[in-house]
Amino acid sequence: MDLIDGMLARRTTNGPFRPDPVSREHQHLLMRVAQAAPSHFNSQPWRFVLIENPDTIAQVAGIAGQSMTELIEGGVFFERYRRYFRFTEKEMEERRDGIHIDHLPGPLKPFTRQVFSDAGLKLMRQLGVPKKLGEDNRKLVAGSPLLLAVLLDKGEYRPGELSGFYSVFGMGAAMENIWNAVGALGMGIQFVSTPMEIPRHWQAIQDLLRVPGDLELMAVYRLGYLPHDQARPSIDWSSRHRKRLDQFVYRDTCEQPERE
Structure with a gap:
């Protein structure tokens, strides 16, 4: 039950972490729980880069912040x-x-309802929202004591073939194991997604991490220990709602929704 309770309590961390380094013991434990995930034919196609170097983290943070600014600005x-x-x-x-x-x-x-309109976008630019969000994103990544890059072995990861699906499925299982484990260690985790949205920024991170030709960089996450009293960012959201059973589960065929 402790395991199930932990899974149901899973969170994504939108705010800052404590500056304390993540212990090597905890880093290796997270790698072990990732390693325990299922993969096709036990191929274990995932690869990980543990990033603690402050200069590297700062450069990734700069790329993440600039990516966010460009995405919102445009x-x-x-x-x-x-x-x-x-x-x-x-x-x-x-x-x-x-x-x-x-x-x-x-x-x-x-102006929340106008956020998708030309007028709303113009207002956000005038108020400096894109730069504000970009700088907030940069600070969050820069203040993270640990980044985790996730890669796949191209020998297994072949998009367009079943091996591509199997590899992504296995990587997802490995990351979910990590995501469920961080809470037990007093840690948090968040996807650093914005560089992926802009190809040149994603390439810059690949170059920074010196990703070889036989590996594919799939994702980057930030991790750290959670502060005891965490203030919310200036622009934030909640996502604790989950669909009812009859919205995503069926009984016997896709024509019969499952009832609570």
Whole structure:
């Protein structure tokens, strides 16, 4: 039951970590739980890079911050992910998916519904929102004591073939093991996703990590120990709602939703 309770309590950390280094013992434990994940034919196609070097972390942080600024400035982020944004508790209760933007600076609150319009984007630029979000993102990554890069062996990871699916499935299982384990260690984890949205920035991270030709960089995460009293970022969201059983589970055929 402790394991199940931990899985149900899983969180993503949107705020800062403590500056304390992540112990080598905990780093290796996280690698062990990743290693315990299932993979096709026990191929273990995943590879990991543990990044503690402050200069490397600072460079990744700069790339992440610049990526966020560009995505917001150009309207790409909101256009690409608009279907996941919720602005009221009622909407969250009905849909039970996406993220609820429930924490905003005062000047932005009256304009939440216009965020996807040209007028809303213009206002955000005038208020310096893209640069603010970019700098917030940079600080979060820069203040993380540990980054984790996840790669796949191209000998196993062949997109377009079943091996491609199997490899991504195994990598997902490995990362989920890590995600569920960090809570037991007093740690948090967050996906550093924005560089992936812009190819030249993603290439810059690959160059920084000296990724060889036989590996594919798939994702980067930031990790650290959680502070005891964590303040929310200036722009934040909640995503604790989950769909009801009848919204995602069926009985016998896809025509019969499962009831609670």
